Amino acid sequence: MLPAEIAQAVKRIQFVTGRQVSDVMAGAYLSVFKGRGMEFDEVRPYVPGDDVRTIDWNVTARTGETHVKRFVEERELTVMLLVDVSASQDFGSGRRSKLEAAVELSALLAMSAVENGDKVGLLLFHGGADLYIPPRKGGKHALRVVREVLARGKGAPSGPSRGAMLELPRVVRRWFARLAARTRSEPRRATSIAAALEFCRQVLPRRAVLFLISDFLDDGYLQVLRHANRKHDVVAALITDPREAEMPPAGLVTLEDAETGRLRLVDTRSAGFRAELALRARDRQDTLRDQLRATGMDLVVFDASGSMVDPLLRFFRERERRLRR
DSSP: OOHHHHHHHHHHHHHHHHHHIIIIIHHHHHHHHGGGOEEEEEEEEOOTTSOGGGBOHHHHHHHSSOEEEEEEEOSOOEEEEEEEOSGGGGOOSSSSOHHHHHHHHHHHHHHHHHHTTOEEEEEEESSSEEEEEEEEOSHHHHHHHHHHHHHHHTSOOOOOOHHHHHTSOHHHHHHHHHHHHHHHTSOSOOOOHHHHHHHHHHHOOSOOEEEEEEOOOOOSOHHHHHHHHHHSEEEEEEEEOGGGTOOOOOSEEEEEOTTTOOEEEEETTOHHHHHHHHHHHHHHHHHHHHHHHHTTOEEEEEETTSOSHHHHHHHHHHHHHHHHO
């Protein structure tokens, strides 16, 4: 994508997502994530007007006087966007590809974060870590995040900026350099979610909210994902395309696996093939949801041909209800 095209695309996304954030997104984001960063401060005597839900019954029973717990809110959150830019993300049967949907979703999240004074960072990955932008505040920084997703998604990996590299510890810079050297010599095909999460473990010393945006066409990452969720708040955003579950009867079609390059000739007129395709797509989603739920993680499913706002708002509202219980 040429620089002029990127600039035009960023302006379009800024216009669309900026209105969505100001109208509906920022408040929903605030209600879900700002309440997560509460730290215990002290126990003090009850004062009329205090919320009775904050009463510390153990201290009250021990002292014979009603006491309440006092909490303070963490100053800010760190939001990291882990965006899959592997070859399978280029697929799209509708008005946009899965990668283009991921760009819009990243813009919504980045702008919601900076609107509420939080830091936002970016990690693009495929077979390994591709580009890392350290978390920062500000609208200009959020637009840089969007621009990098647009620019890097269609091209070969070129590694992090010099400024970003200098901010990393020396051992992490060496580790990243090895990954970059290896991925530059390989075509952009395979996905490695585990490598992206391992990189985040190296560069994020404190707890953060990680939005993992991918089509999850990968294996062997669940154990690493569980470890990441113990330290961070991980939200899995699955990007799908309607053709992954439903295909019109167009006769004999040669399909290519974008991750491996393998070819397969299929008869799309076969009712059995179309039924198997739908069943596999449904089973893949159900299995992923069950695996994540078992470790306390959320899964949000986005259709690349549809709205990015509606599923995100449903997730925010559902999560807010859970937090109130």
